[in-house]
Amino acid sequence: MIGANQRFPPPGDVALVTMSTNLGRMTGYLGSYAVLGLLLLAGALVFVGAFGANRLLRPANPAEPAGKRVAYESGIDPVGGNWAQMQIRYYVYAFLYVLFAVESVFLFPWAVVFADPGYGAAVVAEMGIFVAVLALGIVYAWRKGVLTWS
Amino acid sequence: MEDLNLPPIDYAALSPILILFGVACLGVLVEAFAPRRARHPVQLVLAIGGSVAALVMVVLERNTRVVTIGDAVAIDGPSLFLQGAILLLGIVSLLLIGERSLEAGGPFVAQAALTVGSEKDNRQAQGAPGNTEIYPLAVFALSGMLLFVAANDLLTMFIALEVLSLPLYLLCALARRKRLLSQEAALKYFLLGSYASAFFLFGVALLYGYAGGVNLQQINEAVAASQNSDILLYAGLALLAIGLLFKVAAAPFHVWTPDVYQGAPTPVTAFMAACTKVAGFGALLRVLYVAFEGVQWDYQPVIGTIAVLTMIVGSVLAVTQQDIKRLLAYSSIANAGYLLVGVVAQNREGVSSTLFYLVAYGFTVLAAFGVVSLVRDADGEATHLSRWAGLGRRSPLLAAIFTFLMLAFAGIPLTSGFISKFVVFGAAIDGGQSWLVVAGVVTSMIIAFPYLRVIVMMWLSEPAETTPTVSVPGWMTSAAVFIGVLATLALGVVPSPLLDLTNDASLFVR
Numbered sequence: 001m002i003g004a005n006q007r008f009p010p011p012g013d014v015a016l017v018t019m020s021t022n023l024g025r026m027t028g029y030l031g032s033y034a035v036l037g038l039l040l041l042a043g044a045l046v047f048v049g050a051f052g053a054n055r056l057l058r059p060a061n062p063a064e065p066a067g068k069r070v071a072y073e074s075g076i077d078p079v080g081g082n083w084a085q086m087q088i089r090y091y092v093y094a095f096l097y098v099l100f101a102v103e104s105v106f107l108f109p110w111a112v113v114f115a116d117p118g119y120g121a122a123v124v125a126e127m128g129i130f131v132a133v134l135a136l137g138i139v140y141a142w143r144k145g146v147l148t149w150s
Numbered sequence: 151m152e153d154l155n156l157p158p159i160d161y162a163a164l165s166p167i168l169i170l171f172g173v174a175c176l177g178v179l180v181e182a183f184a185p186r187r188a189r190h191p192v193q194l195v196l197a198i199g200g201s202v203a204a205l206v207m208v209v210l211e212r213n214t215r216v217v218t219i220g221d222a223v224a225i226d227g228p229s230l231f232l233q234g235a236i237l238l239l240g241i242v243s244l245l246l247i248g249e250r251s252l253e254a255g256g257p258f259v260a261q262a263a264l265t266v267g268s269e270k271d272n273r274q275a276q277g278a279p280g281n282t283e284i285y286p287l288a289v290f291a292l293s294g295m296l297l298f299v300a301a302n303d304l305l306t307m308f309i310a311l312e313v314l315s316l317p318l319y320l321l322c323a324l325a326r327r328k329r330l331l332s333q334e335a336a337l338k339y340f341l342l343g344s345y346a347s348a349f350f351l352f353g354v355a356l357l358y359g360y361a362g363g364v365n366l367q368q369i370n371e372a373v374a375a376s377q378n379s380d381i382l383l384y385a386g387l388a389l390l391a392i393g394l395l396f397k398v399a400a401a402p403f404h405v406w407t408p409d410v411y412q413g414a415p416t417p418v419t420a421f422m423a424a425c426t427k428v429a430g431f432g433a434l435l436r437v438l439y440v441a442f443e444g445v446q447w448d449y450q451p452v453i454g455t456i457a458v459l460t461m462i463v464g465s466v467l468a469v470t471q472q473d474i475k476r477l478l479a480y481s482s483i484a485n486a487g488y489l490l491v492g493v494v495a496q497n498r499e500g501v502s503s504t505l506f507y508l509v510a511y512g513f514t515v516l517a518a519f520g521v522v523s524l525v526r527d528a529d530g531e532a533t534h535l536s537r538w539a540g541l542g543r544r545s546p547l548l549a550a551i552f553t554f555l556m557l558a559f560a561g562i563p564l565t566s567g568f569i570s571k572f573v574v575f576g577a578a579i580d581g582g583q584s585w586l587v588v589a590g591v592v593t594s595m596i597i598a599f600p601y602l603r604v605i606v607m608m609w610l611s612e613p614a615e616t617t618p619t620v621s622v623p624g625w626m627t628s629a630a631v632f633i634g635v636l637a638t639l640a641l642g643v644v645p646s647p648l649l650d651l652t653n654d655a656s657l658f659v660r
Binding site for chain 2: 030122133136137139140142143
C-alpha cells in the first residue's frame, strides 16, 4: 500500500509510480495475484517439459493398419461417418432444460429459508412472479408445438 | 432470526419499466393463445398502448428525484427525460414496424430459420403472413432501454444491457427480403455484441476490486479516497467504456454498424438508430458523470480522441458509400462522434445539449429510414444509391421530404440538426474543449458532401428505366415520417421549449 494521499499529485504520474512500486514489491491488490501467475507459469513449464521430453525420447514409426482412423464406437463397426448431423430440434430441449435449471438454481436456496420467521408473504409472492415469468416461456413453447415430436 | 429488511421500492417511479415488461409478457401470451388472424392488430395495439401508458407514467412522475430499490435504480432528471425520449421514439418506430401495406405480410418473416432459397422459404417470401413476435421483442428491448438509462449500479446496468440487446439480435434476422444479408447481420451483431458485453463485465469486475462495490456512488467515493491501485480504476473504466461505446457505435468499435444497419429490416434499423443510441448515451452519461467525475481530467482526452476518430471515420467513409442504408449508418457513426463531444464537455450544458441532440437526431433518423422503406421495386427496397437517380422527377413530394431530412443531417439552419450541433459545440467550448469543436466543424463539412450528393442525384439526374417506384405508404408509415419531419422542423424553428426541458432535466441524483 502507498500513502493515503496518493491521489492528490497529478494523477498520471501517480498511476505510474503506483504501478512500478506495486510490481516491484509484489504487494498490494495486484501483488496477491503474483502467486497465481507463478503457478500458471510453473504449470505451463511442466506441460511443455513433459511433452517435449516425450517427443525427444519416443520412437517415431507410425503404422497405418486398416481402420486406424475410423471413429471409435466401443468395438462395434461404426455406421456412417463421424460428422453425423444432429437432429436440430434437440436444441429446443436444451433451451427448455436451461429454463428449468435456472429456475431450480434459485428455488433451492429460497426453499431453505422462505419459511423462517421474518420472511413473509412478500418472499413467496416474489418467487411466484419469478416462476410465473419462466412458466410463460414453457407455455409459449407448448403452444408453439415444440413439445410434440412429429 | 431478525426480521428481513426488504429495501423500499418506489413502484410509481419504476412503473414505466414494469408496465413495458408486463406488456411484453402479455404479448408472449397473445402469441401463444390468440388466433393467428387476430394477432397482428392485438399485438400492435398492445405494444403501442403499453408504450403510451409508460409515457404517461413518465410524465406524471416528472418531478420525482429518487434512488430506489436498494440503490439499484436512480429515477432523476436525465433518466426521466431519456425514458420519455426512448418511449416517444419507440412509439414512432413501432408505427414503422407495424406497417403491413407496403408488401404482402409485412417486412418480417414468420419462420426465419427456414433454409434461405428453399422452396418453403420462397413461398414464405411471397406474402405469407408475417411475424408478430416482433412486438413483444421490441417491447422487451424498450423496457431494457428504460432500465439501462436509469441503472444506478453496474450489475443492474449489465442486466439491462442484455435485456435490450438480445431482442435486437433476433429482430435483425427477420427480414423478408435479402434473407442472407439479414441473417449475416444478426450473427455479426450477436457475436460482436457478446464480446462487448464481456468487456463490460470485465470492467465491472475490476471496478469491484477497486471500489469494493458496483454502485455508482460507491465508485465515486472510492475514486476520491480509495487506497487501491489506480490500475484497477483505469483498466476497469476503459473496459466499461468499450462495452458502452460499442453500443453507441463509436470508432474504433463501430465496424458492426454498417453491416447491421444494411442487413436488418429497415424498421428495425430505424429502431436501433434512434432508441439504442439514446439508451447507450444515457448510460454513458450516467457512468461518466456520476461514478467517474473525480477522474474526469484523466479520461477526457481519451474520450475526446475517440470522439474525433469517430467523427472522422464516420464522415470520411460516408463519402464512399453506394448504399443509402450504409450511408445512413456511417452518418449515425459520425453523429455518435458529435454526441461524444457533448459528453466530454463535462458540464451541465454538456448533459443538456447531449439530451437535446439525442431527441433531435432520433426523430430525423426515424423519418429518413421511413422514407427509405418506401422506395421499392419488385425485389423489395431499392437501397443502391444509383437507383435513386431522378427520384425527384418521379415523386417530388417524397424527394422533397428526403431532401429536407438530408439538409437536417448536414446541419442547415432552421432544422433541428443545426440547433443540436450548435448547442453541443457551445457546451464543448464552455468546457474548454475547443479542439473537439474544430474537428466537429471540419467533419460536418466533409459529411455534408454525401448528403448533398444524394440530393443532387434525386433532383438533377434523369430518371433511368430502372428507377424504382415509390410505394403509397400506409397510414402508419405516413404518420411516422410526418412526425419525424415535423419534429425536425419544429426543433429547428422553436427549439427553446425542449432546450429548457433538457436544461431542467440535466442534474443527476446521487
